[in-house]
Each structure stands twice: as C-alpha cells, then as structure tokens.
C-alpha cells in the first residue's frame with residue numbers, strides 16, 4: 001500500500017501525477033492562503049492552552065495535537081478543538097505514532113536477511129496490524145465524503161474524489177496518498193517547533209530580539225497575523241538557524257538510487273544502491289560554515305546570507321531536500337512553523353523549567369527529534385486587558 005504514496009512511489013508517470021495534484025490543490029499559494037484562518041484558530045487554541053496551564057508545560061503533546069488537527073482539517077475536512085479529546089483524533093494519533101515508531105526502527109532483518117523469517121523485533125508483525133487499521137480509518141472517511149458530496153468544506157479528499165480521466169485514483173491509491181499527507185505533515189512541523197522553542201529558551205538574548213521584533217512589527221495590542229511575518233527578518237533567521245542545526249529530516253529521501261554501477265572516492269557502488277544524503281553533516285560542515293556548531297541566527301541577518309533560500313536551490317542549507325524529490329509541503333510547513341512560533345512568542349516569555357534543563361540530545365526516528373521532551377515555564381507578555389483583540 002505505502003509504495004503508492006508520493007514518497008515511496010518510484011519516479012514515473014504515477015509519481016509525477018501525484019506531485020502535480022498535490023502541488024495544485026494542497027500546496028499552491030492560493031490554497032495555503034485559504035487555510036490561513038484555520039492555522040490562526042489553532043494557534044489561538046494553543047495559546048489559550050498554555051495560558052491555562054500552571055507550572056511546567058511539556059510542549060510536545062500540544063504541538064503534535066495542534067499539527068494533527070491542522071492536517072485533519074486540510075486533508076479530511078475534520079475540525080476539532082485542541083482543548084477537548086475525541087475518539088477520531090485519538091485513534092489517528094495512535095496510528096501516526098505507531099507508523100512513526102515502525103519507520104524509525106532499525107530493522108535488523110534489513111541488514112541480516114537470514115533473520116527476516118524470524119522477524120525478531122516484530123516489525124513485520126506490527127506493520128501487518130497497522131496497515132488494515134489505516135485502511136479502515138481512511139476508507140471510512142472516503143466513504144463519508146462519497147455519501148455527502150459537497151456537504152463538507154472542500155478538503156483534499158474531495159479533491160481526490162473529483163479527479164477524472166487519467167488522473168483518477170483508485171480507493172487504494174487515495175488511502176496511500178491521504179495517509180501520507182497526515183503522516184508527513186504532522187510530526188515534522190511539531191518536531192521543528194519544539195527545537196525552535198528549545199533554542200529560544202537556551203538563548204535569552206535571541207528570545208529578547210524576537211520579542212523586540214514582534215513588538216515593533218505587531219505591537220502589543222493585537223495578535224500576530226501571518227502577513228506580519230513578511231515584515232520580519234530576525235524570526236525567519238532564527239528558524240533558518242534551527243533548520244541548519246536541527247533539521248527534522250536529516251537524511252534526504254531513500255528514493256535516490258544508483259542507476260548504474262559506479263565508483264565514488266574509490267568505493268564501489270552497485271547499481272540499485274539507495275543513496276541517502278547526509279544533510280545534517282553538510283549543514284554542520286566547517287568547510288561550509290564558520291563556527292558551525294554555534295547557534296547564531298545573525299549569520300542570516302544583514303549579510304550576504306540574508307536571502308539564503310532553504311528550499312533547495314543552495315545545497316549548503318537544504319533541510320527540505322533538493323531536486324525532483326524535494327519536499328512538496330515545504331512552503332506550507334515553513335509557513336505553519338513560523339506563524340505558530342511567532343504566536344507563542346508574542347504571547348509568552350519562555351523559560352526553562354526548574355525541574356528539567358533543556359537538553360539538546362537527539363534521537364533519530366522518522367524525524368530527528370529531541371530525545372528529552374522540552375519542558376518550559378511560560379509567563380504572559382501581553383497584558384490581560386489587551387488579550388481580547
């Protein structure tokens with residue numbers, strides 16, 4: 001089933017068709033603009049959630065839930081509040097977590113094929129349980145859309161159902177594509193925001209510069225809007241610097257294969273070998289970056305590197321990949337991340353918790369995430385009389 005999703009489909013007509021459909025209906029500027037109010041509403045709910053918490057807050061759960069709700073709305077047309085739980089979101093969260101866990105497991109059988117029959121880590125067994133659950137979940141949503149055409153907001157399921165002629169997808173292919181969007185779009189965004197907030201807590205000077213910029217561009221009398229971000233230079237520089245040091249996708253796609261037998265630096269690379277690009281290492285390479293391990297957002301402010309694109313045209317900093325397999329969700333992902341970080345920082349000053357210091361250790365699952373969830377204390381910045389705006 002998963003080989004019918006964009007990220008796993010081999011290069012060819014089917015993959016190109018999926019990229020075009022996704023680019024035209026989910027990731028184009030018009031569609032990103034159309035979902036602005038949805039991101040605003042979720043940011044507002046997240047802020048309310050943080051404001052209502054007393055003491056230490058583990059931001060990860062809130063971020064993952066916010067991100068899942070966002071994708072559920074865009075892809076399935078389902079709108080759920082952040083503060084309440086409901087069985088559908090809970091079920092989907094469990095499926096995403098299990099998929100994440102499985103994709104992040106180093107399967108010994110991949111390296112020692114003779115082990116495959118024994119499935120010692122139960123990876124194959126767990127996959128065989130997960131696939132029918134995903135099938136049932138997404139099939140139900142497709143069925144409901146078919147039964148009530150046009151009754152729901154036009155979401156990505158409606159788009160896929162409306163395709164005709166050579167673009168028309170089977171139900172099976174639709175399930176693969178819809179699941180992929182939920183799966184890919186959820187944790188990448190949450191993981192990146194957690195890294196950004198960790199750096200913000202660790203570097204009070206950086207936090208105060210972001211606050212200064214927010215006060216200058218937005219002021220204290222209203223909430224941040226997405227359009228405000230275009231006026232900012234420092235916050236986008238912070239996001240770039242975090243993408244450089246903590247890319248959620250440090251190893252670029254497994255879809256790159258050697259198409260002939262070849263030799264690189266004296267090493268024989270047989271045809272068909274999967275080539276993974278270590279973007280993490282490139283973005284910390286001392287031959288490319290000065291003080292590569294130092295967190296310095298200013299390297300992207302008022303310098304020749306100010307207009308450094310992170311979208312793949314410059315291979316020194318390509319956290320969304322590059323070339324034909326580049327991330328199709330990069331603009332949507334970056335827009336969401338930057339806006340939600342701006343919203344949180346506009347409302348709060350973040351400090352590390354007394355109980356748990358910020359620890360930048362990494363763990364590589366499907367994304368490279370913080371090994372120890374970030375725990376913070378928040379202090380409101382905008383006075384309560386101004387908060388209604």
Ligand code: HEM
Pocket residue numbers: 006007008019180181182184185186188189192247248249250251252253254255319320321322323324325326327328329330332333334337
């Ligand atoms: C901060 C957020 C994100 C980061 C850092 C990220 C990163 C990446 C990276 C590194 C790749 C591999 C690119 C390559 O090999 O050249 C990728 C591929 C992909 N991403 Fe993202 N991504 C993000 C958000 C999203 C979102 C929001 C979606 C969809 C809703 C998405 C969907 C995909 C898909 C479908 C692919 C596979 C593309 C293909 O193989 O043709 N990503 N992403």
